Amino acid sequence: MFIKNSTTQHPDGFLNKTPIFQFLLLSSVFALWSAAAALNDVLITQFRAIFDLSNFASALVQSAFYGAYFLVAIPASMVVKKASYKFAILLGLGLYILGCLMFFPASLAGTYTMFLAAIFCIAIGLSFLETSCNTYSAMIGEPERATLRLNISHTINAMGYIIGLLLGKYLIFQEGVDVEHMMNTLTGAELEAFKVQVLQQTLTPYKWLVGIIATVATLIAITEYPKCKSTMGQTTQTAQPSFGETLTYLMNNKRFFKGIITQFAYVGMQVAVWSFTxxxxxxxxxxxxxxxxxxxxxxxxxxxxxxxxxxNYLFTKTSQENVLMGYSAIGVVCLLYVTFVNDFSAVWFAVGTSALFAPCWATIFASTLQSVDTRYTETAGGFVVMSIIGGAAIPVVQGLLADSIGMQSSFIVNAVCFSVVFFYFMNEKKHKQAFTYNNTVSA
Structure with missing residues (x-):
């Protein structure tokens, strides 16, 4: 290894200090997967015009993307367990590159299904990245700073969305060109030549991504990373629960089940709003x-x-339940405005709603795991990650509605989803208040 690691690992897997270069390099991977997600939102618009798709069919881009997350999350966690975080990250980056390269034959074939296959391959790689990087970011340093490290990594993740959108805007969309209008007016050889030209444009950002991913992968490969895995043995007195026992426990845990439904609704809403903005x-x-x-x-x-x-600032002033109830209540109002006010201001309300999405994923994730006995946490976390399948389902539902009642009216789906988030955190607040009261009385 050319770049050494000088940290000491504790028995619980945490380190005595955070290796700055390794951590920043790891955090850059967070931006890589959000850039791919942002490009999907551009592709939906482009593919709809080129392949003459309905809103429902164009939303299958997200189904291919998030469906792969659902299928691969558990196998990816097993790779981390059997091998290492570094191996899982390099495997994920390799699959990411393969998916990007598949855009080249897809553009030549000129078929929608080939592009969906390429997006599916990218998402398989990203599933390995998300499964490994989130936990690794928390582990790679002192335990008391785990939340801080995750917040830093996810801030870089948010920047990746901006970078991906800029790549799509300037490298896929052509200045002054209305693709849908051109597809409706051109005929014969001119139409075929235009389609080929537009499909070739989709390759450009993925060429850039291949170079960036390969650079990051090379740097990770030559960098020594700590294992960050616990070396403490299991006690013989406490047997680990079987998968069947864990599944039975989780199915009978109403708070956990509500958390899964809420994460499903939230991810679906975020993806749908961004897909159709x-x-x-x-x-x-x-x-x-x-x-x-x-x-x-x-x-x-x-x-x-x-x-x-x-x-992040509001969390220092009040409880996470209060913050999320406030965010989601305002979000419902904004999305109802988008649905019913037939004016271009509705677009600005859709834009503003994105600020209210920001704390949802991590807070719902943490809150759901808090409802589970620590013996079942690892498997429970895998199921929460699998709830990202909402990103495959909700956009398709909205696409179907958009085809039948109109694009603007279809945003009612997202208002319903944000209502689910509101009621979840209202119930969580009541649960914690009751728990505190009962402990006070018993004391």
Whole structure:
């Protein structure tokens, strides 16, 4: 290894200090997977016009992407357990590169299914990355600073959305070109030549990504990383529960089940809103072209980044339940405005809603695991990660509604999803208040 690790590992897997270079390199991977997710939102708009797709069919981009997460999350966690965090990260980056390279034959074949296969391969790689990197970021340093490290990594993750959108806007969308209008007006050989040109444009950001991913993977490969795995043996007095026992326990844990449903609804809502923001802007302003409409998704990602900073501050002033109840209540109002106010201001409300998404994933994740006995935490965490399948389901539901009742009206799906988040944290607040009261009385 060319870049050595000079830290000491404790028996619990944590380190005596955070190796700064290793941590920053690890955190850069967070930006790589959010950049891919942001590009999907651009591809949905582009593919809908090129392949003459319905909103439902174009949303299958997200189904391919998040469906892979659902299928691979548990196998990825097993790779981490059997091998190492570093191996799982390098495997994920390799699959990410393979998926990007699959865009080349897909553009030549010119078929929607080939592009979906490439996106699916990318998502398999990203599933390995998310499964390994989130835990590793928390472990790679002192235990008391685990939350701080995760917050830093996820702040970089938010920046990745902005970078990915900029790549899509300037490298896929052509300035001043309305793809849908061109597809409706051109015929014959001119139409076929235009389709080939547009599909070739989709390759450009993935060429950049291949170079960036390969550079990051090389740096990780030549860098010595600590194992960050516990060396403490299991006690003979406490047998580890079987998978069947764990599954029975979790199925009978109502708080855990509510957390799974809430994470499903939240991820689906976030993906759906971002998937159709560009489409909403185009529907409400027919003079706008795709490249200009992409600005509104860029603003949404900036709001998402700022929302994280504000939420982190509010968490120091009040409980996470109060913060999330406030965020989700305002979010429901914003999404109802988007649904029912037939004016371009609805796009700005959709953009503003992204700031309210910021603290949801991590807070729902942590709150759901808090409802589980520590003996079942590892498996429970895997199921929470699998609830990301909401990102495959909700956009398709909204796409179906958009085809039948209109794009703007279809945003009612997201208002319902944010309501689920509100009621979940209202119930969590009541549970904690009751727990505190009972402990006070018994004392």
């Amino acid at each position: 560009i489409r909403l802007a185009l529907d409400l302003d027919h003079t706008m072209v795709e490249r200009d409409a992409a600005n509104y998704l860029l603003y949404a990602f900036i709001m998402y980044f700022l929302g994280k900073l504000v939420a």
